[in-house]
Amino acid sequence: MSFLEIKNIRKKIGNVEILKGINIDLEKGGFLVLVGPSGCGKSTLLNAIAGLLPPSSGDIVIDGQVINDLHPSQRDIAMVFQSYALYPNMTVEQNIAFALEMRGVEKAQREAAVKQVAKTLQIEHLLKRRPSQLSGGQRQRVAMGRALVRQPRVFLFDEPLSNLDAKLRVEVRAEIKALHQNTNATIVYVTHDQIEAMTLATKIVVLKEGMVQQVGTPAEIYNHPANLFVADFMGSPAMNMLKGKVVSAGGAQSISLFGNEGVQVTMPPSVTTILPEGKDVILGLRPETITDAGLVDPDARATAQIAADVIMVEPTGSDTFVTGKLDGASFTARTRSDVQVRLGEKFPFSFNLDKAVVFDPESGSRIG
Amino acid sequence: MSAANETVSAGQARVARYFIYAALIVLALVYLLPLYVMLITSLKSLDEIRGGDMLALPGSPSIAAWVKAWGEACIGVSCVGIKGYFWNSIKMVVPAVLISTLLGALNGYVLTKWRFPGHKLVFGMMLFACFIPFQAVLIPMARLLGLLGLSNSTTGLVMVHVIYGLGFTTLFFRNYYEAFPDELVKAAMIDGAGFFRIFWRILLPSSGPIIVVTIIYQFTNIWNDFLFGISFAGGEGSPMTVALNNLVSSSTGVKEYNVDMAAAVFAALPTLFVYIVAGRYFVRGLMAGAVKG
Ligand SMILES: Nc1ncnc2c1ncn2[C@@H]1O[C@H](COP(=O)(O)OP(=O)(O)OP(=O)(O)O)[C@@H](O)[C@H]1O
Numbered sequence: 001m002s003f004l005e006i007k008n009i010r011k012k013i014g015n016v017e018i019l020k021g022i023n024i025d026l027e028k029g030g031f032l033v034l035v036g037p038s039g040c041g042k043s044t045l046l047n048a049i050a051g052l053l054p055p056s057s058g059d060i061v062i063d064g065q066v067i068n069d070l071h072p073s074q075r076d077i078a079m080v081f082q083s084y085a086l087y088p089n090m091t092v093e094q095n096i097a098f099a100l101e102m103r104g105v106e107k108a109q110r111e112a113a114v115k116q117v118a119k120t121l122q123i124e125h126l127l128k129r130r131p132s133q134l135s136g137g138q139r140q141r142v143a144m145g146r147a148l149v150r151q152p153r154v155f156l157f158d159e160p161l162s163n164l165d166a167k168l169r170v171e172v173r174a175e176i177k178a179l180h181q182n183t184n185a186t187i188v189y190v191t192h193d194q195i196e197a198m199t200l201a202t203k204i205v206v207l208k209e210g211m212v213q214q215v216g217t218p219a220e221i222y223n224h225p226a227n228l229f230v231a232d233f234m235g236s237p238a239m240n241m242l243k244g245k246v247v248s249a250g251g252a253q254s255i256s257l258f259g260n261e262g263v264q265v266t267m268p269p270s271v272t273t274i275l276p277e278g279k280d281v282i283l284g285l286r287p288e289t290i291t292d293a294g295l296v297d298p299d300a301r302a303t304a305q306i307a308a309d310v311i312m313v314e315p316t317g318s319d320t321f322v323t324g325k326l327d328g329a330s331f332t333a334r335t336r337s338d339v340q341v342r343l344g345e346k347f348p349f350s351f352n353l354d355k356a357v358v359f360d361p362e363s364g365s366r367i368g
Numbered sequence: 369m370s371a372a373n374e375t376v377s378a379g380q381a382r383v384a385r386y387f388i389y390a391a392l393i394v395l396a397l398v399y400l401l402p403l404y405v406m407l408i409t410s411l412k413s414l415d416e417i418r419g420g421d422m423l424a425l426p427g428s429p430s431i432a433a434w435v436k437a438w439g440e441a442c443i444g445v446s447c448v449g450i451k452g453y454f455w456n457s458i459k460m461v462v463p464a465v466l467i468s469t470l471l472g473a474l475n476g477y478v479l480t481k482w483r484f485p486g487h488k489l490v491f492g493m494m495l496f497a498c499f500i501p502f503q504a505v506l507i508p509m510a511r512l513l514g515l516l517g518l519s520n521s522t523t524g525l526v527m528v529h530v531i532y533g534l535g536f537t538t539l540f541f542r543n544y545y546e547a548f549p550d551e552l553v554k555a556a557m558i559d560g561a562g563f564f565r566i567f568w569r570i571l572l573p574s575s576g577p578i579i580v581v582t583i584i585y586q587f588t589n590i591w592n593d594f595l596f597g598i599s600f601a602g603g604e605g606s607p608m609t610v611a612l613n614n615l616v617s618s619s620t621g622v623k624e625y626n627v628d629m630a631a632a633v634f635a636a637l638p639t640l641f642v643y644i645v646a647g648r649y650f651v652r653g654l655m656a657g658a659v660k661g
């Protein structure tokens with residue numbers, strides 16, 4: 001049974017429809033991540049859930065209760081803002097206690113609650129400071145403390161890590177994940193960072209221009225993207241999109257790549273229907289499915305070896321990204337770091353087609 | 369070559385700076401000269417004023433003129449000094465400044481954080497109020513005060529100054545709150561604070577610098593106002609500026625320049641006081657934000 005239900009939410013500002021009928025539901029204790037490019041309506045949706053920006057139509061239901069007409073303070077939600085929105089005139093302690101004070105909680109009880117949250121977040125030594133005297137990471141923690149202290153039904157996070165530097169972001173990300181695992185809180189989290197989405201979510205919703213593109217677990221989104229947009233948006237480096245044509249030979253189908261009849265790969269096993277001969281398709285391959293021969297999964301059923309010119313080599317330390325080019329089309333492969341790859345020379349790339357996906361170039365959606 | 373150039377330009381910069389400082393000092397002296405003359409004249413005896421050099425220091429300084437101006441000088445027909453009028457002005461300026469500042473803050477808050485359809489028009493009209501000359505509103509205002517039964521009263525004068533000042537105070541606070549993050553208001557809403565609580569607990573405590581600016585501005589304007597004072601409050605209820613004018617123009621016998629000057633200093637003291645006290649808080653408020661690191 002779902003705990004948070006978003007039913008056909010639409011939002012119009014002026015003549016522009018910003019949310020075009022969003023349907024999402026989330027189970028209790030779930031971690032929902034909303035991802036999408038800038039301007040796709042993530043913050044708008046979050047503000048609608050919070051009650052700060054009422055939707056034009058649709059329902060928001062928490063735990064069976066329709067909360068459309070409730071004031072933000074009565075929805076029993078807490079929100080962590082991108083800018084943290086700490087009250088500059090109050091100490092950390094007062095910031096965390098403010099919501100309790102507004103709800104008429106006794107002073108002694110407030111102090112105990114603040115102390116406990118401060119302990120969880122390890123900010124006890126900062127309680128008497130003002131926000132201006134804190135570092136970025138400390139401010140972020142105080143903002144989380146302010147949300148945690150109320151023990152709300154749903155937490156809303158709007159890009160809470162985007163103001164932190166890269167290292168701190170990874171640290172705090174891990175902290176948020178641990179926090180979710182320990183408290184089993186229900187969380188809706190907005191980001192445009194697909195790594196944050198993959199690492200944190202139990203459920204990912206990919207948005208584009210106010211429409212849901214796909215809902216699924218991180219693995220589903222990553223391995224079975226519903227369309228070209230999701231495939232391209234999630235994953236770094238991005239999925240390789242190779243143009244191809246369907247070739248039927250006997251009973252088996254295959255795809256010719258790079259506009260070259262001579263380069264053929266077997267049809268990926270995920271495609272279960274028979275496609276018409278000569279049909280244009282797009283073959284999607286994650287960089288880790290194109291490797292050097294030594295890295296090929298021994299259990300792979302469908303593989304192919306294709307030699308291509310090496311036009312770029314990017315070592316990351318753990319492994320190396322190699323860009324290959326054949327007949328004007330390029331692709332990124334992920335090889336072991338100790339493989340000898342030389343710029344400008346031909347290299348035999350191994351394609352693992354087990355995890356390849358096939359898209360229809362016209363509709364953009366996945367065929368298999 | 370380039371090193372030589374740098375020395376030359378550094379030298380030039382130094383010369384330019386000396387020049388600027390020299391100009392600033394000269395201008396400051398020009399502005400301070402009248403104050404100097406006022407002060408020393410108020411400390412001289414009448415004989416010394418008549419016979420002597422205007423810029424010379426007093427031979428035997430005495431505060432007799434100050435005492436007289438405060439408690440004995442004749443204003444119109446009654447010879448009780450300016451002290452009553454001084455308190456009139458205080459009674460007018462304190463509520464007028466506080467009320468107009470508070471209302472301006474509230475207006476600024478609504479115009480930036482609780483926007484309603486037509487908020488731009490409302491703000492535009494308030495701005496327009498800043499540009500209406502005093503003279504244009506005298507007669508309608510007199511009529512209004514008459515209708516309200518507030519003619520010739522300090523309350524009426526307070527009301528006039530509040531209304532007239534509202535355009536300015538709203539402008540100050542609106543611009544200040546425009547830059548105040550909306551997310552703080554949203555966070556407070558989720559935390560359960562209502563309209564006034566958000567204002568009192570979140571906005572106002574962060575408004576130190578703009579409150580000081582507004583108070584200095586309003587205090588100076590209202591304290592120094594003469595036209596509204598002479599139009600809407602007469603006789604015993606006049607503010608300080610009107611009394612000063614009456615004092616200076618009503619001495620029938622000998623012209624007591626030292627008493628006039630002492631009264632003028634009294635009239636100038638409160639604004640000076642506000643600048644010195646509040647100005648320091650103003651600078652302190654700015655510094656507090658600047659050194660957060
Ligand atoms: N007050 C407004 N008036 C008109 N359009 C608006 C308003 N607020 C937001 N929009 C538009 O709504 C769309 C969605 O905005 P939103 O802030 O939800 O995007 P977002 O997905 O959160 O983007 P980002 O990742 O940049 O934060 C944008 O195209 C934006 O231009």
Ligand SMILES: [Mg+2]
Pocket residue numbers: 042043044
């Ligand atoms: Mg946003």
